[in-house]
Amino acid sequence: MTAARRRLTQQDVARMAGVSQTTVSLVLNNRTDADVRISQETRERVLRVIRETGYVADPVARRLAERRNRILGVFSYEVVFPTTSADFYHPFLLGIEECAQEVGCDLLLFTGARATGARRIFNAENRVRLADGCVLLGRTVDRDDLARLLSEGVAFVCIGRRDDAGAPVPYVGAxxxxxxxxxxxxxxxxxxxxxxxxxxxxxxxxxxxxxxxxxxxxxxxxxxxxxxxxxxxxxxxxxxxxxxxxxxxxxxxxxxxxxxxxxxxxxxxxxxxxxxxxxxxxxxxxxxxxxxxxxxxPRREMGRRAVELLTGVLESGGTPQELLPCELVDGATLAPARG
Known part of the structure; x- marks a missing residue:
């Protein structure tokens, strides 16, 4: 049986292109800063080797270099998948997923589940920091959780307007x-x-x-x-x-x-x-x-905007707060009053 093919590395690409590994990394990251001096001929040679070998950058190594996992968390204070709540939560989740894919992030669903009592973000097995930041869902959100997220500098955005929790809370609401x-x-x-x-x-x-x-x-x-x-x-x-x-x-x-x-x-x-x-x-x-x-x-739009705001918080900080307009529907259940 043939042995499994060894994964191609940046060192392999560097050797085949006749350049240093640092040069390969700079080309992969499309670095064109004034202090990065790579000739166009060298850049094209590295790209040609990448195309011919089908090299794909190791996502773990890239994330370590960026100090990011490119994983966004989603935490819900209520169960979102049973049919009794699907109608309410599905549009939010759809918008979150669409935008996360567009910005190149994966999603991790946190449950914070415990044997008894209400869901909480922080418990004995808190794992919220596995994600770069988190989108919070729920009709009601625990105020102590919000205060702790703020005090510990965890990046998050709530879906739904939230009052201050010791400090202003980042949110997108209706x-x-x-x-x-x-x-x-x-x-x-x-x-x-x-x-x-x-x-x-x-x-x-x-x-x-x-x-x-x-x-x-x-x-x-x-x-x-x-x-x-x-x-x-x-x-x-x-x-x-x-x-x-x-x-x-x-x-x-x-x-x-x-x-x-x-x-x-x-x-x-x-x-x-x-x-x-x-x-x-x-x-x-x-x-x-x-x-x-x-x-x-505007549930779907709120889900999308929450991810956009969260990526902005991760890049430059801040406490964004936005309200999106609701869509009025004429319908057939309003008529002139009798008499």
Missing amino acids: DYPPAVRELVERAVGLGHRRLAYVGLGEGAESRADRLRGFREAAAALGVDGIHVPVAGRTPDDLLAGLAEAGTTAAFVEESADSVAIAHAARERGLVIPGDLSILALGIPAHPAHLDFTGFRI
Whole structure:
């Protein structure tokens, strides 16, 4: 049996081209600095040997020289692959993967899983420094983790706006308040005067931002805007509360609640949007046969931009913070208020 072919090295290329290994390295890295003096004839001779031999630089050696692994980490505070969460996380992951490939980096998924309790980045077997930097995903992110990442100088970017954690946090998020305000303006323009925000409106910054946009718009337009919390309430309970308050347009925080309320309304014989307009503050991926009016969260774009910002942090530092606009969707669940 023939012995396995030995891997070609830079020393081999240097010997065949009649130059030093340093010269080969400079040519491979396309160094053309003023202090790098390599004649065009020598450069072409090295490149010819590389082409003829099919030499490929050792990625481990190159990464050691750069002091980089060219590996970006992705850490999620929730499980991302089961079908119950796939609709929410898939666009983020798609954007992350696309951009990582474009910038020539591999991805490493961190779980931080423990036998009990919530996920945390830092634990007894912390491996986050295996990556050059990390993209953080999660509806809610542990504040202590953020503070430690900042204090230890770990390069990271959050997907989703984050409040300070002892210092400003780098993030790319969705710009919710303007999108919510425009939807409120559309509803008021169609005669709605009793509006309700249906959702938690607290906890995660994304929820607080949406509720803030709703309240600011309702106050500016002089209409009634109430908050209907969802915790511990069934869709039927929510519908009953909306009816009791005389609500004609419901602004629903979570896509799953938009779908559940629409289903419950149909079972009660209510017409959407004739009897109740529903505006989804994050169009669901599978809208259950309803073409919701509302907006789409730019999840794929946020994933891509997170990687772009992270590569910038790795190159030059800084604390980037960006908000991307949401895409408004006309849909078919907003109609003029009756009466």
